[in-house]
Amino acid sequence: MKFLSPPTLALALTLGAFLAASMSATTARAADTLYADLGGKQGVATIVEDATANFLADPRIKDTLSESNMDRFKAKLTEQICALGSGPCTYTGHTMAATHRGLHLKNSDFNALIEDLQDALDKSNVPFAAQNRLLALLAPMQKDVVTR
Amino acid sequence: MANRALMFPLALILAVAVSLTQASTAFAKEKPRPRDWADSARLLATSGVSQIEGAAGGGLAPWAVITGYGTRDSLGGNVHGTYVRLPDFSLRSGGIALGLFNRLELSYTRQTFDTTETGPKLGLPSNYTFNQDIYGAKLRVIGDLVYGQDSLLPQISVGVQYKKNNRTALVRALGATSDHGTDFYVSATKLFLAQSLLVNATVRETKANQFGLLGFGGDKKNSYSTEFEGSVALLLSRNLAVGAEYRTKPDNLSFAKEDDAYDIFAAWFINKNLSATLAYVHLGAIARQSKQRGVYISLQAGF
Numbered sequence: 001m002k003f004l005s006p007p008t009l010a011l012a013l014t015l016g017a018f019l020a021a022s023m024s025a026t027t028a029r030a031a032d033t034l035y036a037d038l039g040g041k042q043g044v045a046t047i048v049e050d051a052t053a054n055f056l057a058d059p060r061i062k063d064t065l066s067e068s069n070m071d072r073f074k075a076k077l078t079e080q081i082c083a084l085g086s087g088p089c090t091y092t093g094h095t096m097a098a099t100h101r102g103l104h105l106k107n108s109d110f111n112a113l114i115e116d117l118q119d120a121l122d123k124s125n126v127p128f129a130a131q132n133r134l135l136a137l138l139a140p141m142q143k144d145v146v147t148r
Numbered sequence: 149m150a151n152r153a154l155m156f157p158l159a160l161i162l163a164v165a166v167s168l169t170q171a172s173t174a175f176a177k178e179k180p181r182p183r184d185w186a187d188s189a190r191l192l193a194t195s196g197v198s199q200i201e202g203a204a205g206g207g208l209a210p211w212a213v214i215t216g217y218g219t220r221d222s223l224g225g226n227v228h229g230t231y232v233r234l235p236d237f238s239l240r241s242g243g244i245a246l247g248l249f250n251r252l253e254l255s256y257t258r259q260t261f262d263t264t265e266t267g268p269k270l271g272l273p274s275n276y277t278f279n280q281d282i283y284g285a286k287l288r289v290i291g292d293l294v295y296g297q298d299s300l301l302p303q304i305s306v307g308v309q310y311k312k313n314n315r316t317a318l319v320r321a322l323g324a325t326s327d328h329g330t331d332f333y334v335s336a337t338k339l340f341l342a343q344s345l346l347v348n349a350t351v352r353e354t355k356a357n358q359f360g361l362l363g364f365g366g367d368k369k370n371s372y373s374t375e376f377e378g379s380v381a382l383l384l385s386r387n388l389a390v391g392a393e394y395r396t397k398p399d400n401l402s403f404a405k406e407d408d409a410y411d412i413f414a415a416w417f418i419n420k421n422l423s424a425t426l427a428y429v430h431l432g433a434i435a436r437q438s439k440q441r442g443v444y445i446s447l448q449a450g451f
Contacts, residue, residue, distance in 0.1 A: 060189075107219040108189030115191070118386065128385050129344055136342035140298035 034137075035087030037130035038121075044087070047120050048078045054116035061112045064103050084137045096144040104148050114138070187222040188451045190250065192386050193417045194293055194339075197425045198228035198448050200359065201282050201309055202243035202257025205335070207413050207427050207444055208395040209377035211348045212305035212337035214288055215255065216247040216450050217420045223248055226450030228257075232429060236266040236437040239361075243282070245450075253307075255284040261361040270435055272318075278361050279314040286335075293339045302338035302347075309333075311360040322435075323401045324363025325370050329355045333377075346389070350377035357400050358434055366400030373398035381415075390414045407432020411444065423448045 038044050052074050056062050065073070082089035093099065114135060121131045196204040196213045203210035204226075216224015224247035232239040243257030259280045267276040286307035293303040309331040313319055316327040333352040340347070352375045355364045365371075375398065381391030394410045413427035427444035434440045 106221055108184070108187045108221065111189050111191055111219070128383070132344045132383070133342045136297040136340075139295050139341060142292075142295040 033086040034130060034133050035082055035085030038081065038085055038126055038134065039124060040087070041082075043124060043126075044078055044081050044085070047117075047124050047126070048074050048081065050123050051117045051120035052077070054119055055113060058112055058116055061109050061116075064105060064109060081134070085134065096141045100145045100147065105146050106148060107142070107146050110142050110146050183221060185223055186451050187219055188217040188224070188420045189219045189222065190217045190224075191294060192420060193383065193389060193415070195224065195226070195247075195420075195423075195450070197415050197423055197446060198226060198230065198243065198245065198257075200230065200232075200239075200241060200259075201284065201311075201331075202228070202241070202245060202255040203284050203286055203307060203309070204245065204247070204253060205350075206348065206379040206381065206391065206393050207411050207425060207429065207446065208393045208409055209348060209350045209379050210284075210286065210305075210307055210333060210335050211350070211379065212288065212291070212303040212335040213293060214247040214250050214253045214286065214305070215245040218247050218250055218451075220250045222250075224250070224451060226448050228446060228448040230444065230446040232431075232442060232444045234431065234434070234440040234442045236264065236269075236440060237434060238262045238264055245284075251288050253284070253286040255282075255286075257282045257284070259359070259361065261358075266437060269437075278318075280360050281312045281314075282309055282360075283311075284309045291336075293337060294341070297339075297341050300338070302336040304334065304336045307333045307335065311356060311364070313360055313363055315363075319357075319363030322362055323367040323403050324357055325365030325367075326355075327363055329360060329364030331356060344383040346379075346381040346383070346391070348377075348379040348381075350379075351375070352377060354398060355400065356398065358397070358406060362401065362404075362435065366402070368402045369398065369400045373400075387417045388414065389417075404436045405433055413444070421449060421451060 038047060055065060076093035079089050080091045083091045118131060194213060195215055195217050196211050199205035199207055199210050204213050204215035205211035215226050218224030226245045228243055230241045239261050241257055241259040243255060245253060245255035247253050261278040263270060263272055263276045265274055267274045284307060286305050288305045291301045291303040312328040319327055331352055331354040333350050335348060335350040337348040353372045354375055355372055357363050357366060375396045377395040379391060379393040381389045383389050392412045396408045397406050399406045409431045411427045411429035413425055415423060415425045417423045425446040429444045430441040432440060
C-alpha cells in the first residue's frame with residue numbers, strides 16, 4: 001500500500017523520465033540522421049549561409065568576427081555541422097579552443113550565436129526537436145569557446 | 149612667479165590625464181565592451197517561471213535555475229503575480245526576485261489565502277484572509293542546465309524559504325505550533341536538450357501546513373518532514389513548454405488532513421520580458437474542504 005502511494009509513484013515517474021531520457025540520449029540514430037533532418041548537403045549549406053548572415057548582422061557579436069576569413073568560417077562550420085549530424089564529412093578545422101583563443105568571449109556571446117543559429121534553423125523550417133538535437137551537440141563547446 | 153609655479157603641476161596633471169585617456173582608449177580597443185548589468189543573455193525559457201513561493205521553477209516546485217535571464221556576468225530579475233481559484237478558496241501571490249550572476253537568487257513573495265464564502269463554515273467571517281510573507285534565497289552549487297549536455301550531471305541548487313504567517317492566534321488555535329518556519333531544499337534540474345525534455349527533482353525539509361498558510365508544525369507532528377517535488381516539462385517550441393508536477397506535503401494538523409498537490413501546466417514565454425503560465429492544479433483537501441482543484445494563472449515580467 002505504502003509503496004504505491006502517490007509520492008512513491010511521483011518519484012518513480014520522475015526517475016523513469018530521467019532514465020528514459022538518458023538512455024535515448026545514448027541511443028544512436030543510424031537510419032534517421034540529424035544531417036538528414038537538417039536537409040542534407042543543401043540544407044546545411046543554406047543554414048550556415050543564413051546563420052552567418054545573422055552573426056554578421058548581430059550587434060552583440062559581429063565585432064568578434066571582424067578578423068575572420070568568412071569564406072573559411074562558413075566552410076568549416078558547414079563541415080562541422082555535417083560531421084556532428086553524422087553526415088558524410090570530417091571536420092578539418094582547428095579545435096574550438098584554438099579558434100576562439102584571445103577573443104575573450106562571454107556566455108552572452110555564445111548564447112547570442114545560438115539564438116542567431118536558431119533563427120536560421122527556423123528559416124529553413126527545421127523541426128524544433130531536430131534543432132535541439134543539434135544544439136545539444138553544440139552546447140558543450142561552451143567550455144572551449146567562452147574564456148571569460 | 150606664482151603663475152609659473154602653478155603651471156608646472158597643472159601641465160603635469162594634464163599630461164598624465166591625457167596619457168591615461170589614451171592608454172584607456174588603447175586598452176578599450178582590446179576589450180571594448182563594458183559590463184552589461186542586464187544582458188538578458190540566457191536562452192529563452194531557461195529562467196523558469198515563478199513557483200507558488202516565489203522561487204524560479206515550475207508552478208509548485210522550485211527548480212535549480214536562477215531567476216531572470218542574466219548570465220554569470222550579469223543580473224536578472226522578475227516580478228510575478230499568481231492567482232489560483234479553488235472551489236472553496238482562492239490564493240493570490242505577488243513577489244519580486246533578483247538573480248545575481250546566475251549564481252544567487254533572492255526573492256520576496258506575499259501570499260494571500262482567501263476563505264471567500266467558505267469562511268463561515270470554518271467559524272470565520274466571509275472573505276477572511278491569511279497572509280504569508282516568504283523570503284527566499286537560492287544558491288546554484290554545480291552544473292549548467294544548458295551547457296552540460298555532454299554529462300548527466302544536473303544543475304543543482306540549494307535554497308531556503310523563511311515564511312511568516314500573519315494570523316498567529318488563529319493558526320495556533322487550529323493546532324499549529326508556530327506562525328513562522330523555514331524550509332530548506334535541494335533542487336536538481338536536468339535539461340535533456342536533445343529530447344527537448346526537462347526533469348526536476350526537489351527534496352524539501354519543512355514543517356509548513358498548506359505551504360505555511362495554516363502555520364508550521366502541529367499537534368499531530370511537530371518535527372521537520374522530508375518532502376519530494378517532481379516536475380517534468382516538454383519543450384514544444386522556443387516559447388512553449390508543457391508539463392506536470394507533483395509535490396508531497398506534511399500532514400501535521402489533527403483537525404484537517406493535508407494531501408499532496410499536483411498540476412499540469414503550459415508556460416508561454418512570450419519573450420525574455422514576459423511569460424504567462426496556465427495550469428490545472430489539484431491541492432487536495434484544505435481545512436476539511438475536499439477536492440480543492442482549479443485553475444492557476446501566473447504572469448511574470450522581468451529581464
